[in-house]
Amino acid sequence: MLKIIGNAIIFQGGWILCVLYGNPVAVVVAAVATAIYLILYRQKSSDLLFIAFVVFSGWLGDSVLGLSGALVYPNGAFYPPLWLVTLWLLFATSLTWCLEWAIKRQMLFVIFCAIGGTLSYVIGVQLSDVVYGLNMKGVIITLVTIWTLYGIIFHQAYLRWRRGADL
Numbered sequence: 152m153l154k155i156i157g158n159a160i161i162f163q164g165g166w167i168l169c170v171l172y173g174n175p176v177a178v179v180v181a182a183v184a185t186a187i188y189l190i191l192y193r194q195k196s197s198d199l200l201f202i203a204f205v206v207f208s209g210w211l212g213d214s215v216l217g218l219s220g221a222l223v224y225p226n227g228a229f230y231p232p233l234w235l236v237t238l239w240l241l242f243a244t245s246l247t248w249c250l251e252w253a254i255k256r257q258m259l260f261v262i263f264c265a266i267g268g269t270l271s272y273v274i275g276v277q278l279s280d281v282v283y284g285l286n287m288k289g290v291i292i293t294l295v296t297i298w299t300l301y302g303i304i305f306h307q308a309y310l311r312w313r314r315g316a317d318l
Contacts, residue, residue, distance in 0.1 A: 154191065158248035161187060165241045166271070169234040170278045177234035180241070188244045201312040202243040205305060209239030212297055220284035221293045222276070235281070238271075246309060254309045261302035268298030 165180045188198075213231035216222040224232055246254050253260045272294050276283060283290050 155249050158192060158245055162241045162245040162249060166238055166275075169237050169241075170275045172234075173280070174233045177237040181237045184237075184241055184244060192244065192248055194247060195315070197312055197315065198247070201247070201308060202240065204308055205243035205246065206236065206239045208301065208304060209242070210236050212301065213239075216293070216297070219293075221290055222272075223282045223284045225280045232281075234279075235275075238275075246305065247312075254306055257303070257306045260306050261299055264298045264302030264305070265295050268301060269294040 161184055165184055168180050169177045188202075193199075210231060213222070213235055214229060217224050217229040217231060222231075224230070224235075250263075253263045269291060273291075275281070285293065
């Protein structure tokens with residue numbers, strides 16, 4: 152139980168630090184969170200593949216959000232800033248620990264992602280240098296759609312990871 156609570160604290164604490172303080176802090180958060188995960192939380196050799204899949208999927212989705220104009224990243228870039236990618240790393244390392252209760256149940260996890268992921272972006276934009284490129288209704292519809300797809304994709308990837316199959 153302590154490992155689950157610790158993982159949740161790393162996830163939430165890292166989220167707050169990255170959103171509020173941006174790229175310089177994100178580098179430190181990523182290094183510390185990865186080291187802690189590898190030392191205390193790693194379960195099997197395919198953990199890193201699962202994490203890489205989630206991070207890449209998140210980066211790709213955030214790049215689509217930037218290209219589509221739904222989110223406008225600093226300096227006019229279409230790709231997400233490093234601190235946002237670090238949030239994906241934190242999220243990925245939580246899926247097999249503090250969020251495992253949800254990802255084990257597909258419908259629950261999809262609903263959790265649609266609501267929680269969307270709220271995370273809405274709050275994150277308010278606290279960061281990212282801005283909306285669409286009206287709020289358009290942003291919410293886009294985020295709910297993307298996070299619903301993430302829920303389905305990550306649940307299936309989790310099941311394959313648990314079985315030891317290739318992602």
